[in-house]
Structures are given as C-alpha cells and as structure tokens.
Amino acid sequence: MTAKCLKVVQVLPELNSGGVERGTIEFARELVKLGHQSIVISNGGRQVNKLEAEGSTHxxxxVHKKSLMSLRQVRLMRQQLLALKPDIxxxxxxxxxWIVWLAWRKLPKESxxxxxxxxxxxxxxxFYSAVMARAERIIAISDCVHEYILKNYSVSPNKITRIYRGVDPESFNKIASxxxxxxxLYAEHPELKNKRIILMPGRLTRWKGQEAFIxxxxxxxxxxxxxxxxxxxxADPIKEHYKTELLGLCEAKQLQDSISFLGHRSDIQNLYQLAEVTCHMSNKPExxxxTVPExxxxxxxxVAFDRGGASESMKDAYPQGLVESDNIELFAKKIIxxxxxxxxxxxxxxxYLSYQVQETLSVYELALVEQ
Structure with a gap:
C-alpha cells in the first residue's frame, strides 16, 4: 500500500440511498483513516452529513442529470480539478x-x-456508456462485469482489475443481543412477532424480483x-406506482397478513440477523x-437465483443456497x-471492505507510475 498521502476525488450523481453511494462513503472513510485526503463531488443528498462527519470534503x-444540459458543468469541473490538484x-x-472526462482531457498533461x-x-x-471505458484504469465489481467490459469495449485486459465491493465488518456482523x-420493531410491526422472517431487501423496482418473491x-x-x-x-418517486402494483399482488394472492413492507430502513443489519433467510431474486443478471455478502x-x-454477480459470492461462501434462475417452486423448497x-x-x-480498499489503492499506485 502506498506510503504517499494521496488526494482522491470520487465523483458520483448523488449521495442518497443505494449500494454505489454507500460504497463511496465507506471507501472515503477508509481513505481518511489511512491518512489520505478524500473529496467527493456529487449533487448532494441525505448522506452528505455522514460523509463530512467521517472526515471527507463534499x-x-x-452532475446527476441525464441531460445535455449537464455538459454545462464541464468548465466548472475543469476549474475544480485545477484548483484541487488531486492525484486521482x-x-x-x-x-x-462524461463531465469529468471532457474536463480532464483538456487539462495540461502535467496537471x-x-x-x-x-x-x-x-x-x-x-456511445453513452462507453465513457466508462475511457479511464486510464478500470475496476470491475465482479467477474461477470469484467467479462462484459472485455466483450463490449476495446479495452486491454491489463487495464481492468476485478475488485468485489467490500462489506464493512463494522456495519455487518453478528450482534450479541x-x-x-x-x-x-414489534411495537411498530406486531405482525412480525413469533414469525419466521423471510427477508427481501432492495429498491422497489421491477427487475429486483419483488413480484417473484410475493x-x-x-x-x-x-x-x-x-x-x-x-x-x-x-421506490423512487417516479416509481411509486410499482409499490401499488406489489400491494395489489399481495391482495390478489391473499398475503396481506403474511408480507410486510417496511420501506427504507437504516437497521438492515439487524433485519439480516432476525431473518431465517435472505432472498435474492433479480430477474436479470445483477x-x-x-445484499448477498452483507x-x-x-x-x-x-437463497439466490444462480445468475450474475450475486452467484459469485454465493459460490464462494454458501453454494447450497443457489437455485435455478426463475424457478420459484425450487426457491420455496430450498428455503424450507x-x-x-x-x-x-x-x-x-x-x-470485505479492507480487501477492497487495499486492492483499489493498488490500482491507484499502478496508474500513478504509468506515463
């Protein structure tokens, strides 16, 4: 691991909920712990306070809107990079x-x-997605993503490093009591008491598999x-209708008293520990x-469908939980x-997070020694 103090700028759309957001914040915290300078650029969100409390600058x-109007931010981004002088x-x-690349390529090479x-x-x-392959070094979060990059973009295999998204042991571990x-929880949701909980975590969106779960x-x-x-x-505000559909499906299946919708929770670790089984039922490769390694x-x-990146951690840690994709009868039998x-x-x-941090810093080191 590099002994040099690095100034690292991470750029993502927003800092609300989601795995990318959480991973960015966790990595930023670890950078600070290791003595590096951490800066995050985003449109903001409810996790900014947490990010800043843990030592990063926001x-x-x-930089979040999928619109040509976002290109107006290129000049400002170039000014930010010139002022910040980050290493990464x-x-x-x-x-x-796109905003970063268009700003970055017009910087003097020495800067x-x-x-x-x-x-x-x-x-x-x-063409829109191809910008991700224009970086000097690329990280793939799973083997299936690594294969996707090689298949679809003209990228040298030597530029790509597969690094799993790491679980933070401070957030995900066995609690004594x-x-x-x-x-x-039972005061808020009395229907859960004395039940065998089967957990389905994830944003309410059609491809995550909540319909299959029901x-x-x-x-x-x-x-x-x-x-x-x-x-x-x-559900995202524009997808609230999907939650209504799910509630209607529960009613049609006469499961109103057997399925609870808890919405966004900050205590997911405790719910994992309470549950008998966590389900992963995405209907396309994720x-x-x-949620699987967590x-x-x-x-x-x-118990998870055998597809995409989710199956990689299952095969390494809990292969007995894999089920033929989209077979809900086998899925139910496997849970039982x-x-x-x-x-x-x-x-x-x-x-785990420590491994992810170490490997990511190694990628940074490789990039820094390249001309």
Missing part, C-alpha cells in the same frame, strides 16, 4: 464520467490527475403459515448483488430445506 455540483479522480457513474472508473453496472452498450431493537411467499405460507415475508426498500457476513442464510440448516457461514476475505 463539493456539490449538479475516480468516476462511478456515466453522467459524472492531469489519474483517471479511474468503476463499472458498477452492466450498462447498455452504446437484539432484544431492545426487537421490542421496538408469488414464492404464497408457496411458503401454504407450506407453513409461520413464514412471514418482509420487503425492505423504497452486476454484484451487495447477509452472509451477518451469518444469515441466503435451509431453514433447518445450522451450518456456520464464513464470507471469504475478498468480499
């Missing part, structure tokens, strides 16, 4: 990447920071009415599937089978 810029600029999304991108998604293959937390819960409840589904996550780190069993399994779960080191 600069608010409207790390882009984590396509709109910010340019090293440009790093992380592919957090299996983006649509087009949840008694007080449970009392508060259909699967009908099978589970038929087998054992003690099973109770818990859907955790919120780049990584952060739940496994806490010791919660996971594993609910009686007391096998100890150990998440491999490669899925």
């Amino acid at each position: 600069i608010q810029m409207p 600029v790390h882009v984590r999304s396509r709109v910010p990447a 340019r920071p090293k440009l790093i991108s992380t592919f957090h998604g299996l983006y649509s293959v087009n 949840l008694d007080a937390w449970k009392d508060a 259909n699967m819960m009908r099978l589970l409840v038929d087998a054992n009415p003690d099973f109770h589904g818990v859907i955790v996550g919120e 780049p990584f599937g952060r 739940a496994l780190a806490v010791g919660c069993k996971v 089978e594993l609910s009686e399994d007391n096998t100890d779960i150990r998440l491999p080191d490669a899925f």
